[in-house]
Amino acid sequence: MAIDRKVLATVVFVVTIGSCLGYEDKTVVQYLHEHGYHTLSKLLVDTGLNVTLNTTGPFTIFAPTDAAFARIPSDTLASLASDLHMLSSVLKYHVIQDYLLIPLINGVKNDTTLEGGIISLQRTPSGLLINGVAHTLPSQSDLVVNNGVIHSIDTVLLQIFHPITETLTQIIVREDQRFKDLAVAFLLVNMLTTLSSGDYTVFAPVDSAFVKYKDNLLSFDAPNAPTIYTKVMQYHVVRGGRTTSMLSDGQSLITLEGMSLHVTKDASGMKINNVTVIEADIMATNGVLHVINDILVPPDYRG
Numbered sequence: 605m606a607i608d609r610k611v612l613a614t615v616v617f618v619v620t621i622g623s624c625l626g627y628e629d630k631t632v633v634q635y636l637h638e639h640g641y642h643t644l645s646k647l648l649v650d651t652g653l654n655v656t657l658n659t660t661g662p663f664t665i666f667a668p669t670d671a672a673f674a675r676i677p678s679d680t681l682a683s684l685a686s687d688l689h690m691l692s693s694v695l696k697y698h699v700i701q702d703y704l705l706i707p708l709i710n711g712v713k714n715d716t717t718l719e720g721g722i723i724s725l726q727r728t729p730s731g732l733l734i735n736g737v738a739h740t741l742p743s744q745s746d747l748v749v750n751n752g753v754i755h756s757i758d759t760v761l762l763q764i765f766h767p768i769t770e771t772l773t774q775i776i777v778r779e780d781q782r783f784k785d786l787a788v789a790f791l792l793v794n795m796l797t798t799l800s801s802g803d804y805t806v807f808a809p810v811d812s813a814f815v816k817y818k819d820n821l822l823s824f825d826a827p828n829a830p831t832i833y834t835k836v837m838q839y840h841v842v843r844g845g846r847t848t849s850m851l852s853d854g855q856s857l858i859t860l861e862g863m864s865l866h867v868t869k870d871a872s873g874m875k876i877n878n879v880t881v882i883e884a885d886i887m888a889t890n891g892v893l894h895v896i897n898d899i900l901v902p903p904d905y906r907g
Contacts, residue, residue: 607659607813619769623834627748627749628747628748628749628750629659629749629750630749630750631749631750631751632657632661632663632665632749632752632754633654633657633658634658634660634749635647635747635749635754636648636665636667636754639740640670641667641669641671641756642670642696643668643673643674644645644667644668644670644673644695645794647691647695648695649690650688651691651692651695652692653692653696653802656718657699657750657751657752657772658751660751660802661701661751661752662701662702662703662751662752662753663699663700663718663753663754664699664700664703664704664752664754664755664907665698665700665752665754665755666698666699666723666734666738666740666754666755666900667696667698667755667756667757668698668756668757668758668759668760668761668787669739669741669756669757669758671758672738672757672758672759673760675760676760676762676774677850678764680817681794682842686827689819690802692708693719694719694721694760694762695716696717696718696719697717697718697719697721697723697761698717698757698761699717699718699719700715700716700717700718701718701752702715702769703752704725704753704755705746705748706727706731706732706740706745706746706754707746709725709727709732710727711726711727711803711844711845712724712725712726712727712803712844712845712891713725713726713727714750714860714889714890718833720888721769722745722768722769722889723735723761723768724768724845724887724889725848726735726744726845726846726850727881728849728850729736729746730742731745731746731755732755733849733850734757734759734761734846735761735768735887736847736849736885736887736892737759737761738758738759738760739757739759739762740755740756740757741755741758742841744756745871748836762763768887768888768889769889770799770888770889771799771800771801771889771890772799772804772806772888772890772891772893773790773796773797773799773800774800774888775886775893776790776796776799776808776889776893782810782811783808783810783811784811785809785811785814785878786808786809786811786814787809789814789822789833789836789837790837792830793830793831793833793834793838795837795841798841798843799830799868799890799891800890801890802843802889802890802891803843803845803890804841804843804844804845804890805841805842805843805844805845805846805857805891805892805893805894806840806841806867806891806893806894807840807841807842807876807879807881807894807896807900808893808894808895808896809840809896809897809898809899810882810895810896810897812897812900813896813898813899817899821826821836821856821899821901821905822836822899826847832893832905833906835861835902835904836861836899836900836901836902836905837903838859838860838861839859839860839861839863839865839900839902840859840861840900841859841860842857842858842860842865843860843891844891845888845891845892846892847885847887848869848874848881848884848885848894851867851869851874852867852869853867853869853870854866854867854868855867861902863902863903863904865877865900874894876894876896876900877897877901879897879899879900880896880897880898881894881895881896882895882896882897884893
């Protein structure tokens, strides 16, 4: 199969910046079959997707290794094996109908898969973090073939069972059993609109965190309440989606309010300004939400 002009341009670009492992004049299917992706190759044949991935494309496939498939719980694997339609959907979720090279991604990129769902791609120092759970393998990524690009990954993407379909705003509003006060606070300062698009990390206090501040810092009766609420809520939001794997101990994060948050990570978990993250990496179509057990108080309002 002759390489088309777009692939040729891609290869030239990648070779120029020195990050590509090379080009092989094979299709995605041929490459996977010849380079040890035994489980994936078999499943592509079982579902008939090998026919699709042998066509012109272009395709970018996030290819789970055999070891990645071996880590799937046995009951989940049995369920997939007995339902070729679901299996096909899972495999299609690993494919984007475009050329996608890691050097071309900055920060977070959400893309639509062949299955139709949204996949979240986050650039890291070693490659890509996918949906907050899977990592590309540095020595087996940006593999350019004649109808696309292959990136090996260490985890099978099973998010089709729990697809990423909601914005940060939708998650906060839906989770009214624990984010009711947060939703009201964001609504008061018009930040629900902000968090319905763009790309953000939200440190989301649960409702119980608001209780001890309702008669002081976050009192509705304070004459400057609108200003205080705006600054406090902006202090809980950072531009750019960041999962826990993208946050490091001692890191500083600039908030929308303008002041910094301090990250602490150790064996016990993660804290932001000494406030504990009680649930991490809730993925949205436009960022990441981490649940915290207290309010993050900006420096100007600390006692």
